[in-house]
Amino acid sequence: MKDNSTHGYLDMDLLRFTTAGSVDDGKSTLIGRLLYDTKQIFEDQMEAVEAASAKRGNGDVDLSLLTDGLRAEREQGITIDVAYRYFATPKRKFIIADTPGHIQYTRNMVTGASTANLAIILVDARKGILEQTCRHSFIASLLGIPHVVFCINKMDLVDYDEATFTRIQKELEDFSSKLEVRDIRYIPISALKGDNVVDRSERMPWYQGPTLMYLLENIHIAGDLNHIDRRFPVQYVVRPMTQEHHDFRGFAGRVAGGVFRKGDQVNVLPSGFQSTIKSINLGEREVDEAFAPQSVVMTLADEIDISRGDVIVGANNLPESSQDVDVMLCWFNERPLQVNGKYAVKHNSRDARCVIKEVKYRMDISSLHKADGDQTIRMNDIGRVQLRTTVPLHFDKYQRNRFTGSLILVDESTNETVAAGMIV
Amino acid sequence: MHSYRLTHLKELESESMHILREVAAQFERPMLLFSGGKDSIVCFHLARKAFFPAKVPFPLLHVDTGHNFEETMTFRDELVKEHGAQLFVGSVQESIDSGRVQEETGYYASRNKLQTVTLLDSLEKHKVDCAIGGGRRDEEKARAKERVFSHRDEFGQWDPKNQRPELWNIYNGKKRPGEHFRAFPISNWTEMDVWQYIMLENIPIPSIYFSHEREVFKRDGVIYANSPVMRLKPEEKPYQMRVRFRTIGDMSCTGAVDSPASTLEEIIDEVASSRVTERGSRMDDKRSEAAMEDRKKEGYF
Ligand SMILES: Nc1nc2c(ncn2[C@@H]2O[C@H](COP(=O)(O)OP(=O)(O)OP(=O)(O)O)[C@@H](O)[C@H]2O)c(=O)[nH]1
Ligand SMILES: [Mg+2]
Numbered sequence: 001m002k003d004n005s006t007h008g009y010l011d012m013d014l015l016r017f018t019t020a021g022s023v024d025d026g027k028s029t030l031i032g033r034l035l036y037d038t039k040q041i042f043e044d045q046m047e048a049v050e051a052a053s054a055k056r057g058n059g060d061v062d063l064s065l066l067t068d069g070l071r072a073e074r075e076q077g078i079t080i081d082v083a084y085r086y087f088a089t090p091k092r093k094f095i096i097a098d099t100p101g102h103i104q105y106t107r108n109m110v111t112g113a114s115t116a117n118l119a120i121i122l123v124d125a126r127k128g129i130l131e132q133t134c135r136h137s138f139i140a141s142l143l144g145i146p147h148v149v150f151c152i153n154k155m156d157l158v159d160y161d162e163a164t165f166t167r168i169q170k171e172l173e174d175f176s177s178k179l180e181v182r183d184i185r186y187i188p189i190s191a192l193k194g195d196n197v198v199d200r201s202e203r204m205p206w207y208q209g210p211t212l213m214y215l216l217e218n219i220h221i222a223g224d225l226n227h228i229d230r231r232f233p234v235q236y237v238v239r240p241m242t243q244e245h246h247d248f249r250g251f252a253g254r255v256a257g258g259v260f261r262k263g264d265q266v267n268v269l270p271s272g273f274q275s276t277i278k279s280i281n282l283g284e285r286e287v288d289e290a291f292a293p294q295s296v297v298m299t300l301a302d303e304i305d306i307s308r309g310d311v312i313v314g315a316n317n318l319p320e321s322s323q324d325v326d327v328m329l330c331w332f333n334e335r336p337l338q339v340n341g342k343y344a345v346k347h348n349s350r351d352a353r354c355v356i357k358e359v360k361y362r363m364d365i366s367s368l369h370k371a372d373g374d375q376t377i378r379m380n381d382i383g384r385v386q387l388r389t390t391v392p393l394h395f396d397k398y399q400r401n402r403f404t405g406s407l408i409l410v411d412e413s414t415n416e417t418v419a420a421g422m423i424v
Numbered sequence: 425m426h427s428y429r430l431t432h433l434k435e436l437e438s439e440s441m442h443i444l445r446e447v448a449a450q451f452e453r454p455m456l457l458f459s460g461g462k463d464s465i466v467c468f469h470l471a472r473k474a475f476f477p478a479k480v481p482f483p484l485l486h487v488d489t490g491h492n493f494e495e496t497m498t499f500r501d502e503l504v505k506e507h508g509a510q511l512f513v514g515s516v517q518e519s520i521d522s523g524r525v526q527e528e529t530g531y532y533a534s535r536n537k538l539q540t541v542t543l544l545d546s547l548e549k550h551k552v553d554c555a556i557g558g559g560r561r562d563e564e565k566a567r568a569k570e571r572v573f574s575h576r577d578e579f580g581q582w583d584p585k586n587q588r589p590e591l592w593n594i595y596n597g598k599k600r601p602g603e604h605f606r607a608f609p610i611s612n613w614t615e616m617d618v619w620q621y622i623m624l625e626n627i628p629i630p631s632i633y634f635s636h637e638r639e640v641f642k643r644d645g646v647i648y649a650n651s652p653v654m655r656l657k658p659e660e661k662p663y664q665m666r667v668r669f670r671t672i673g674d675m676s677c678t679g680a681v682d683s684p685a686s687t688l689e690e691i692i693d694e695v696a697s698s699r700v701t702e703r704g705s706r707m708d709d710k711r712s713e714a715a716m717e718d719r720k721k722e723g724y725f
Contacts, residue, residue, distance in 0.1 A: 093432040240477045248478075
């Protein structure tokens with residue numbers, strides 16, 4: 001029925017990656033280069049970019065215009081908000097989040113990075129490590145991104161010099177020994193000229209490692225999800241109330257961890273009731289098991305009261321349940337975090353409120369130590385904070401599970417999302 | 425050993441189902457914007473999967489420019505009947521008749537821009553607090569910037585420079601009275617993903633996506649269907665041709681492609697080798713460099 005190309009496409013996996021690094025280090029240009037060299041740019045897009053570059057009067061075609069889509073971004077030549085781009089090679093399908101380097105827009109960088117399996121952190125070979133390099137590397141580590149690739153960019157501007165690359169790599173190694181990232185790589189590139197992006201550079205024969213594209217296509221990602229601790233946050237209760245399905249009560253959600261099978265013993269939190277899984281449905285199709293990150297509907301053998309915000313978990317492996325929650329917070333709002341202030345919390349499908357009990361410390365981003373002096377958490381700061389919630393949350397540590405270990409805070413007067421929290 | 429791995433289409437499907445359920449749970453009165461095009465059809469299919477065996481818990485809303493392909497309308501009505509869905513129609517013609525908007529004139533007249541007023545009026549009339557759309561980020565550079573849960577102020581406006589952070593799969597749908605949200609469950613899908621999924625799941629789509637004989641004419645290099653809504657210039661002569669449509673929008677701004685593709689497999693091969701984006705044949709985006717951003721700020725889909 002299908003030829004090989006079609007068939008291959010139906011069997012690809014998905015890698016989500018993000019770019020990071022300081023302003024003008026070349027993130028958007030790199031994405032443009034990746035798309036261009038893998039021939040993913042359509043004629044009408046390229047024409048539009050050529051026309052826009054010409055209008056700006058610079059000789060070269062500015063590949064960053066492929067992702068900087070907002071008027072204000074094009075006018076200022078910077079990225080303000082995340083742009084999502086998509087491409088596929090015969091091996092993999094990619095979702096790219098191109099994020100801004102400017103400190104003012106750190107919240108948008110965190111948005112793009114929160115779902116990534118891999119982060120490309122760019123460093124300008126002329127400038128080396130900057131404060132934003134540190135901030136973004138630390139955020140990538142906090143967000144539990146398992147793979148980080150440091151691309152030392154603009155090698156064309158340092159005569160493709162090996163010593164420059166080695167020195168920056170050494171500095172990055174010293175710095176990142178304090179981070180918790182499983183897999184770190186270093187590549188010398190020129191996003192503008194294309195060296196070591198998709199095609200191997202002839203101008204850096206001293207570099208023996210893989211190109212960026214090779215890494216993106218081959219990095220092993222299957223082990224990045226938690227298939228051990230069974231967690232199923234209930235999003236929605238499905239009640240058809242039709243003749244045919246008169247008494248049907250199904251619990252819809254997305255598996256956040258582990259593998260659930262028909263007949264499994266489960267606990268429901270917060271009630272603590274026990275039951276067994278009677279059925280699992282994925283759409284019309286009944287399935288024997290469901291694993292992260294599948295969206296399914298479960299029914300249980302017993303009539304128990306379950307609603308949105310509850311969580312169904314494996315009977316012999318419970319998450320932590322507590323109203324006292326210790327988090328690393330990234331703060332996004334102009335108004336600083338208010339100690340004793342009250343915020344709305346969203347954790348999985350559960351909505352609650354909380355009060356900020358205490359700031360344990362604020363991080364000094366460049367040293368990765370606790371900051372001295374003023375502990376006020378301001379916009380773009382990161383700190384360790386103690387929350388007290390109105391109802392218990394059922395969670396795992398973020399390092400163990402990115403879904404059940406994450407939460408956001410919402411300002412109740414403006415409804416803005418003011419912080420991302422990773423439970424420690 | 426068993427490997428717990430999802431293909432990218434299954435992962436996208438799962439993400440979309442999760443988003444649709446979040447919409448149903450967080451809003452009082454969501455509606456699915458339904459144009460009869462492939463993206464809204466896929467959204468409806470995903471919604472059926474997300475809530476099975478219950479019915480899709482929100483109605484469909486069609487913003488009708490009055491300049492539709494007949495095949496799309498027939499398809500829409502059959503789908504509504506088959507699945508017992510509830511359909512509301514917001515009519516651009518009514519907006520014109522009641523003086524809410526003024527019809528454009530001239531050869532390039534299109535009702536595309538007028539839709540925004542009809543859309544916002546319909547949302548207000550039906551007290552819709554979240555309009556679910558089939559927009560995809562790969563369609564256009566301004567769309568590439570939009571959140572899955574996208575906030576609109578009381579005037580229906582989008583503020584692209586000040587969007588809420590959107591982390592992990594936690595969606596913040598909190599808002600004040602009078603404001604609303606747009607939600608885009610298939611944000612992360614590409615045109616190719618949509619076609620592959622239609623094939624994988626065997627989803628019916630309107631016949632005009634497949635190659636067929638039709639009376640057309642050419643303008644500025646774009647092939648348009650000849651119809652009473654188009655005003656031809658004296659030198660434009662209609663002729664018969666085998667074409668199909670890559671997107672289905674308002675007749676006055678949707679170009680056809682010269683194509684023999686009459687099966688999904690053939691369409692997919694064609695999409696794979698195509699050198700222009702699907703919106704490349706839409707006049708509405710060509711009006712200026714930031715045409716889409718400007719329309720979206722005003723409240724367009
Ligand atoms: N010579 C040289 N210039 C580069 C290279 N990569 C990027 N540039 C230039 O550096 C400037 C900034 O590039 P962008 O891609 O916009 O930088 P960015 O990191 O996306 O910046 P923000 O998103 O605003 O943080 C542009 O003028 C690029 O042409 C490179 O490898 N070599
Ligand atoms: Mg950029």
